[in-house]
Amino acid sequence: MNRQIRRLGAGLLVLFGALFVQLNVIQVLRADSYNDNPNNTRAIVRDFSRPRGQILAADGTVLARSVPSEGRFERQREYPEGELFAGVTGYFSFIAGADGVERTYNDVLAGRTSETAGDLGELLLGEPRTADVTLTIAPEVQRVARDSLGATRGSVVALDPRDGAVLALWNFPSYDPGLLSSVDIEAAQAARDALLADEANPLLPASYRETFFPGSTFKVVTAAAGLSSGQVTAASPRYPSSSGYVPPLTTTPINNFGGGTCGDALFAILQVSCNTAFAQMGVDLGAEVLVGQAEAFGFNDVPPLDLPRVEVSPIADVASFTQNAPVLAMTAIGQNAVRSTPLQMALVAAGVANGGQVMVPHVMADVRDQDGEVVDRFEPTVWTRGTSAAVASTLTDAMTGVVERGTATRLAVPGVPTAGKTGTAQLGNGLSHAWIIGFAPSDAPRVAVAVIVEAQPGASEQTGGRVAAPIAQAVLSAALEARP
Amino acid sequence: MIPVVRRNTELGLILLAITITAATYTLASLATTADLPADIGPFLGVVLALLAGAHVATRRLAPAGDGVLLPIAGLLNGLGYVWIARLDEELAALQATWTAVGILAFVVTLAVVRRPRDLERYRYTFMLAGVGLLLLPLLPVVGKTVNGARIWVELGPISFQPGEFAKIILAVFFASYLVDKREVLGMAANRLGPVTLPELRHFGPVVLAWAASLLVMTAQRDLGSSLLFFALFVVMLWVATERASYLVVSGLLFSGGAFVAWRLFDHVQRRIAVWLDPWSDVSDQGFQVVQATFALAWGGVAGTGPGLGNPDRIPLIETDFIFAAIGEELGLLGSVGVLVAYLLMVGAGLRIALRAEVPFNKLLATGLTAILGIQSFIIIGGVTRLVPLTGITLPFVSYGGSSLIANYILLALLIRISDDNAAAEPDALA
Known part of the structure; x- marks a missing residue:
């Protein structure tokens, strides 16, 4: 029996060895990734009492700051502008992370x-070197967005198409966010x-975390596909x-909005948003080109x-369109x-x-330390190349036509050439x-929306041209002033 | 001479265990209340009195018994108490009471069971008691379901988990039964190519134990205990008969049973699904395991320090998940320390089994040690997601009266056998 007992010991040793390895994996190898997991609130809890930098708008307006507090926590996070910037600043909450x-x-x-760690003395004294984050968000544009x-x-x-700076979100x-960030945990x-x-789900920043059918605004992408592939130009084909x-593969027709009749070359069909x-065009180009x-x-x-958690905008993969022209x-x-x-649609524009x-x-x-020194600055970089410059130029002309003569006349900023595309x-x-x-302006764009x-x-009758265009027009006007 | 050396070792280690426990207790209090624990005096007094009591009992009742087991159990019990006190003061008061009762049970066991083979005589009483205790929670009126598992019994004001005691009683029964039948069960009757198999009817007991463990799994919804009971029986059968074929056949049986249970029962399916991918449902089904992982990861190598972590967000932290709390606040050093503590206990237990001359003692020591090793592996493996989570207590550390008392009885039996070994061959120790 002794041989079996020794083997039992060896077996248990192996099992405990596996536990030892697993503990090393969790507590050392993968610890950082677990600590950064969005569902993990421990980092927030640790930071809750500590000094914390401010979040500022582009013009210096304070969007978030920490003020001294009595009781369980030494500090309280405040959001002086209330709900106006919630989708951008988010919250800093003991209970919700x-x-x-x-x-x-x-x-x-x-x-x-x-960057902000400071020297060894400060490190030893335990004084964290907090930094302030200045945003690209322009409060006057944000306010116009909310009001309109x-x-x-x-x-x-x-956003500014030249460097990707978001002006309003x-x-x-x-x-x-102040409600969630209260030091009164029960109230929070x-x-x-x-x-x-x-049910309205106010916590969801739909602007970057919820997807919708883009409707006719997506025709800009379809047009770009046609132009890029060379199968479509400003002059041809002329759709019947x-x-x-x-x-x-179907007998069900796709109709035009309001049951109208339309068809011609690219500029004309974009102006009236000809379904x-x-x-x-999409069927002629094929799935590979469009996707x-x-x-x-x-x-x-x-x-x-x-x-955090920016939602992807999905389009079905090429294979799924096989034998599925409708x-x-x-x-x-x-x-x-x-x-x-x-x-994503703003990024297309x-x-x-x-x-x-x-x-x-x-x-x-940018990010500044407590002495006002810039320790980090956002450097504009290209994310993706959507089209060639020539295709972009043709699309700009086509979209300018939509504002001048088509469905998006209400988008026109007085005195400024404007390009656009509606969608319903x-x-x-x-x-x-x-x-x-x-x-x-369409000739030298400074703002996309x-x-x-x-x-x-x-509100069954709401169309992009009637309902959304005036809002975008007000935001464009305000943003052009903020971004001279 | 040897008994004196062992008892002095035990005393020294106990003092060390008390020092570590008291220091951790003080640190946890400094962290949570920024003050020394108000009750550090009484705390030290009680801990000292309890362990000293147990120590005096071993000096009197089992002078040549193993000197390592009690101090390690005391250390684990002490650390468990520190975290229970840090998480829930009410439970801590109860746990202190359970510890006292547990040590009393330890002393009583040593006093009553003067020779291990006394137990052998009451084989079928033990069998009936073990099976009875195991099935007791299934009875109407007294049986009670807590957290989805029907493993509690409520008799008037007292509620307890009979399964914790059943595992020890069954180990005693298995030991005496197998000592008797090991010759027969070990006979090779059938040859299957190079493999020799015992006669088919000798697999009867295996099938019985298998059926019982499936009953525990499905009717009581207690996956951990089910696995523990079956593993205990199979390990003891294998050691007794020296036939590895029992291990293979049992392994196949268990796999088959587990597979069918997985197909049929959604509580089993849920456990497996959460084990494979807790991240797809982090706020509900996967919450506990994910939070435990976060706790362990947050602890890193050195831990946050006692009292400085946030283990309180893990459900059942004081019982099944207490290991995660220790891992968060003592880090990898602490969590591996706990592993080492169990390994030392397993090592001591198997050494006792190896040295035992009497087959019954040998088997019983093996079984009791297997319980300790397998149970701590199942729960630590579950908390760290090495194996599917099955709710079961961490011996000596988790909150719980039944578990604590049962484990102190287990400890007393091991020390009793060890003392018996030394009496049988005093030279072997030199």
Whole structure:
């Protein structure tokens, strides 16, 4: 029996050896990745009492700051602007962790990066060298975005196409991050429960974390696909005038909005947002060209915006369109197999505006230590090349025509040549999302914008041109002033 | 001479265990209240009194018994108490009571069981008691379901987990039964190529134990105990008969049973799904394991320090998941330290088994040690996601009266056998 007992001992030794290895994996090898996991609130809890840098808007407006507090925690995080910047700053909460800039730049704000570590003495004294984060967000543009969207579900994204700086990022409904960040833990918990129970889901920054059918705004991508492939030019083909396009393999026609008849060359069909023509263009180009173009603008990839959990805008893979021309036709007009965040559609507009190159979108402008020294600055970089400069130039002309003579006349900024494209994404229940994307000035773009007014009961007649365009126009005007 | 050396070793190690426990207790208190523990005097007094009591009992009742087991158990018990006190003061008061009762049970066991072979005589009483205890929670009225597992019994004001005691009683029964039958069961009757198999009917007991463990798994929904009981029986059968074929056949049986259970029962499916991928449901089913992983990772190599972590967000932290709390606050050093403590106990237990001359003693020591080793592996492996999580206590560390008392009885039996070994061959120790 002794041999078996020794083997039992060896067996148990092996089992405990496996435990030893597993503990090393969790506690040493993978510890950093677990500590950074978004579901892990431990870093927040540790930082809750410590000094923490400010978050500032582009003009120096304080968006988040820590003030001394009595009781269990030594400090209290405040958001003087309430809900206006919630989607950007996020919150810094004992119970809910952190979101937004508070999470992305947590190490910088808490003073734990090598840039701000300071000298050994400070390290030993345990005084963290917190840093302030200045954002690219322009409060006056953000305010205009909020005021012009009003109390309607929707999102507004405005950015500078030249460097990717986000100027406004608003969605309604929003929430007051101060409620979640309270040192009164019970009050914070109650506030969080109420926000989570709210069916409107105000905690969700829909502008970059929710996808919608992009509707006709996606025709810009389809047009870009046609131009890039060489199969479509400004002059040809001239799509036949039609009131119903029947894709192969089906008998159900795709109709134009309002049942109209349309068809001609590219500029004309973009101006009136001709469904039949773009559906046919999509089928003629084929899935590979269309999906490839969408991916060139960033679809199926997570935009590298410096905020947590940016949602990917998905388009179905090429193989899924095989023997499925009806779906391809619907996708070419922004329905069915493609979805987009408002951010992604803003990036499409920005790509066209920037000669075809989509810059990395970002909300951080720079990071300064407590002496005001800049320790980090965002360097503009190209994220993805959407189109060639020539294609971008043709698209700009086509989109300028849409504002001058087409469905987006309400987007025109007085005295400034403006480019745009409307969208009315139908949800099949009589309701629709009203979209618009655009940029200005079209000859030297400084601002690109995307607006979605989400479908709402009782507003079956809302179209992008009527509902979303005036909001985008107000935001463009304000942003052009902020970005001279 | 040898008994004196062993007892002095034991005393020294006990003092060391008390020092470590008291220091950790003080650190945890400094961290949570920024002050020395208000009750550090009484705390030290009680710990000292309890362990000194146990030590005096071994000096009197088992002078040549192993001197390492009690100090390690005391250390694990002490560390467990520190974390329970840090997490929940009410539970800590109860745990202190359970510790006292556990040590009393330790002393009583040593006093009553003067010779291990006394136990052998009551074989079938033990069998009935073991099976009865195992099935008791399934009875109406007294049986009670807690956290999804029907493993509690409520008799008036007292509620306990009979399974904790059943495992020891069954180890005694298995030892006496197998000592009797090992010749027969070990006979090679059938040849299957190069493999010799015992006669088919001798697999009867295996199938019985297998069926019982499946019953525990499905009717009581207690996966951990089910695995522990079956593993205990199989290991003892293998050691007794020296036939590896029992291990293979049992392994196949268990795999088959586990597979069928996985197909049929959603509580088993949930455990497996969470084990394979806890991340897809981090806020609900995977929450506990994910939080435990976060706790261990946060501890890193050196830990946050006692009282400075956030283990309180893990459900069942005082019982099944206490290892995660220790791992967070003492780091890899502490968690591996706990592993080493169990390994030392397993080593001591198997050494006792190796030195035992009487087959019954040998088997019983093997079985008791296997319980200790397998149980701590199952729960630590579950907490660290090495194996699927099965709710079971961490011996001596977890909160829980039944577990603590049962494990002190187990300890007393091992020390009793060790003392018996020394009496049988005093020279072997030199």
